[in-house]
Amino acid sequence: TSPSAAGSPSAPPAAPPAPPPPSPTDTVTGSPPPTTAAAPAAAVVGADCSPAGSTATTADGSTAYCETLQGTDSTIWSLTQGDIPSPTVTTAPTDEPLPAEEEPPVRVCMQQTDMTRRECRRSIRESNGLPPL
Structure with missing residues (x-):
């Protein structure tokens, strides 16, 4: 036992x-x-944001700044701090014109990310909660 x-x-x-x-x-x-x-609602350069002065992280880990696009009351994500100057990147003559409120943010995205116009527009629309094209 x-x-x-x-x-x-x-x-x-x-x-x-x-x-x-x-x-x-x-x-x-x-x-x-x-x-x-x-949280992976990563900041998309050119997409709407608020409040101005806030920061976020992009999909590639870069810091994005919520800044005002010069000449507008719009705040969008940018890779640079301070007011965002009007973009100087040009589009191809064959590119369809975008609605006036979409063109500057798309160009900022193109200029800061080297993405194509189509990629920028799609990413921005998705981030802003708009339907895909």
Whole structure:
């Protein structure tokens, strides 16, 4: 009977391995990263933002600044701090004209990111919650 008594004390030590289920609690603690998944609403250069002066991170990890586009009351994400000068990048003669409110932000995006006009417009519209084209 002694050996079985020794076997019984062995069973309780088996119970301590049960504490690993608190690891799922660690997994629950790990659940907040999906909340971080909401953060990947990364700033898109040229997209609307507010308030002016705030900062965010772009998809590639660059810092974006919510700044005013010169000559407008619009605030958009930019890779540079301070008022955003009118973009100097030109578009191809074959490019369709964009609505007046879309053209400057798209050009800022093109100038600061080297993305194509189409890529910029699509990214900005998506970020601004507009339907895809």
